[in-house]
Amino acid sequence: MTPDNALTTMTPDNAAAALTTAAPSSQPATPPSRQGNMRCIAITAVGLIVLVGLVVLVFWLALRPMPLEYTIDDAHIRGFNITAHALNGVFDLRLRSYNRNTRFSVYYDAMEVTVWYGEQTVAISKVAPFYQHRHYVQTITVSATAQSTPLLRPVEKNLRHNESAGVVELEVRARARIRFAVGVVRKHYKLKAYCAPVVMHCSPSSHFDRVYCTSATLTSV
Template identity: 30%
Template sequence: MVDKQPHLNGGYYGPAIPPAEQPRYRHNHGRSCCCCLFGIFWKILVTLVVLVGLAILIFWLVVQPRSFKFYVTEAELTQFEYDTNNNTLHYNMVLNFTARNPNKKLSIYYDKVEALAFYEDTRFANYDVITHINSFRQYKKSTNRMTAVFSGHKVVLLNNEQISELNQDKSEGVYDIYVKLYFRIRFRLGDVKSGDYKPKVKCHLKVPFSSNATVTLFQTTKCDVDF
């Protein structure tokens, strides 16, 4: 007589399942932690970006920073002759500038200004307008004068078309001269000074020859300021 074993609830009495076929239960705890940390990091990053943006907006609204305004107010050209025998340009030109600070809360330090003069896309002179010797601070809502003196001679290679343009300007008594200025400036708000900024200024000028009494006087020219 065969003894009957009691039935155990939940027990499995079938053939043994090989380990390779046994169900595997994956634990997603590590992945959940990574997702949670990434979400927290992303929220912090977005919050910081928003706060920085708000700080910049508030600063802009309160301070209202503006670029300086730059003009050529006077131009005197007493010599501008090109010797075709040795390709030498002899020149003598004086330019007076004004720089206007329109800001109500910012003053400007002009640490360095260099002016380059071009004719027919060819540079023929340069001049240090501002150096460490004559650098200055421009206060709020004020205007200051600067002067550039271009005098001397330089070997420049002008082609036939450029020489023809030069002769035409000479006959008309007005020369198309392009001046580019390189700045190194700093801003000051209260007792806080900014780092260096290096804007460029471009001036397209029509400069009358001073000894020609038939031409009109030089007209004040506003220059383009590019930060």
């Protein structure tokens, strides 16, 4: 028998080596289904983050309405007189509010109109709650009343001079608590408008020049 045909003696070491070479890897692979679930969860999380970001952006843009525009289209005084250092009279005002927003309507929850002479309030009027449509002009008629309103001495002196002339130069201020509405969403604001100078005549037949108020400022609440 030649060496090529010689039988190889199987020792314990040779048998172990043969088994090691022939045996497949025993390390378990990650199941495909688990990898798919993780991928779906990651995609869903990213989608939710993007969606929430878009919603926040849309509402941020939607809830930034343009300020309302105010003018005084007519103003006159009735029963103007000063007695015992106190003022009596009615200040008839016709305000014009223009909601130039095409997407937002406005709810007026409370409104107050005051008439000022210098640094003193001489008349005041409350306005009942009302609703203003989108892109709509609202006329607000006010009769601010001064009923035995005590006057500061400088104010009294100047008003007596105006009374004799039949013309009074005043300032009108409007304050309101409003809600801008778009769909079911409501956003609360405080509104302030200043109108000056408002030249009022004691005669209702006198001509009145429209007064353009400063843009009504909005403060979020």
